Amino acid sequence: MWNIDHLIIDGVVVLAPMAGVTSSGYRQFMKPFGVAVSVTEMVSDMGLIYDNDETNKYVIYPEEHITGVQLFGHTPETIAKAGQLALKLNPNIDFFDINMGCPVNKVVDTGAGSSLIKNPKLCGEIVKALKEATNKPVTAKIRLGWDNNNLTYLEVIDELEKAGVAAIAIHARTRKEMYMGNPHYELLKDLRKQMHVPLIISGNIFTLDDAINAKNITGADAIMVARGAMGNPWLIKQIDHYYRTGERLENKTVLDQIKYCEELADYYIQEKGEATAMRIYRGISTKFFSGFKNAKYYKNRLCMELTDRESLTRILNEMKEEITNQ
Ligand SMILES: Cc1cc2nc3c(=O)[nH]c(=O)nc-3n(C[C@H](O)[C@H](O)[C@H](O)COP(=O)(O)O)c2cc1C
Numbered sequence: 023m024w025n026i027d028h029l030i031i032d033g034v035v036v037l038a039p040m041a042g043v044t045s046s047g048y049r050q051f052m053k054p055f056g057v058a059v060s061v062t063e064m065v066s067d068m069g070l071i072y073d074n075d076e077t078n079k080y081v082i083y084p085e086e087h088i089t090g091v092q093l094f095g096h097t098p099e100t101i102a103k104a105g106q107l108a109l110k111l112n113p114n115i116d117f118f119d120i121n122m123g124c125p126v127n128k129v130v131d132t133g134a135g136s137s138l139i140k141n142p143k144l145c146g147e148i149v150k151a152l153k154e155a156t157n158k159p160v161t162a163k164i165r166l167g168w169d170n171n172n173l174t175y176l177e178v179i180d181e182l183e184k185a186g187v188a189a190i191a192i193h194a195r196t197r198k199e200m201y202m203g204n205p206h207y208e209l210l211k212d213l214r215k216q217m218h219v220p221l222i223i224s225g226n227i228f229t230l231d232d233a234i235n236a237k238n239i240t241g242a243d244a245i246m247v248a249r250g251a252m253g254n255p256w257l258i259k260q261i262d263h264y265y266r267t268g269e270r271l272e273n274k275t276v277l278d279q280i281k282y283c284e285e286l287a288d289y290y291i292q293e294k295g296e297a298t299a300m301r302i303y304r305g306i307s308t309k310f311f312s313g314f315k316n317a318k319y320y321k322n323r324l325c326m327e328l329t330d331r332e333s334l335t336r337i338l339n340e341m342k343e344e345i346t347n348q
Pocket residue numbers: 038039040041042043062063064092121122123124163193201224225226227228246247248249250
């Protein structure tokens with residue numbers, strides 16, 4: 023058990039925010055595998071302030087706990103205002119998270135995302151303002167720093183803690199590293215011991231052993247699962263189960279993966295309608311079949327041929343047939 027302020031968290035798996043992926047349908051699908059905390063896709067503070075319908079949709083979701091809304095922006099005032107507006111749209115929001123890690127130029131160029139970690143004081147001011155404006159717990163998601171010569175995470179953590187942050191997630195890479203290479207867990211050895219709030223660790227969590235390793239080195243309270251669960255929801259169960267029982271669960275078969283792929287498609291369809299859901303799913307559906315010996319052929323077909331639910335069924339049925347005939 024650990025806490026995000028007054029929220030008691032029973033479990034070690036935090037479902038990472040991933041723009042374009044972790045919408046409400048995705049979160050609902052993943053939850054029963056053992057997600058203790060979920061975070062929305064990042065939401066623009068200015069989008070909420072301008073009352074943009076597309077932005078508002080990110081914070082309006084069926085009742086779902088424990089879930090935080092992740093905001094991005096670069097001034098305490100606008101993020102605080104956005105938090106208040108989000109709560110008006112959805113009073114069920116459990117907490118807010120602030121994006122201090124997005125490396126994408128479009129975001130960084132506005133001073134948001136990982137630009138913030140160049141300015142630790144501003145990070146603290148944003149947390150303080152959002153907390154005061156919303157009266158909700160506020161967490162932050164940071165990176166190690168801008169690049170290897172500017173590793174600011176310790177100063178950022180210090181300012182965030184002084185400002186009353188409820189927990190901190192660290193993606194153990196710099197902005198410059200984007201999503202590539204190995205995360206630098208060695209730098210974060212026993213980091214939790216130096217901190218006063220819960221630590222959530224992120225970066226290349228693709229297997230149970232990756233999770234155990236990251237948690238052991240850093241002493242983190244929780245593990246954030248991102249790309250590793252995209253196409254492999256069972257990873258969440260493996261991690262959750264291990265930390266409850268000490269037992270290791272086997273990986274799932276390709277036939278199980280096909281079933282999961284269909285189930286997640288239906289969550290997206292219910293949420294977004296068939297056409298939009300299947301457009302998104304061209305990329306996501308392919309993630310379910312790594313390791314399958316004819317994966318490349320089917321991945322190509324999913325990318326090219328997926329237009330509606332029927333086309334998904336058709337491709338997956340061919341796959342099932344091939345597996346059963348082996
Ligand atoms: C497609 C994609 C979208 C992402 N979107 C967000 C986001 O909206 N907010 C955020 O804080 N991190 C975002 N991330 C970063 C992840 O939450 C996570 O920290 C990162 O992928 C490292 O974990 P991994 O190496 O296990 O995937 C995104 C990552 C990916 C791959």
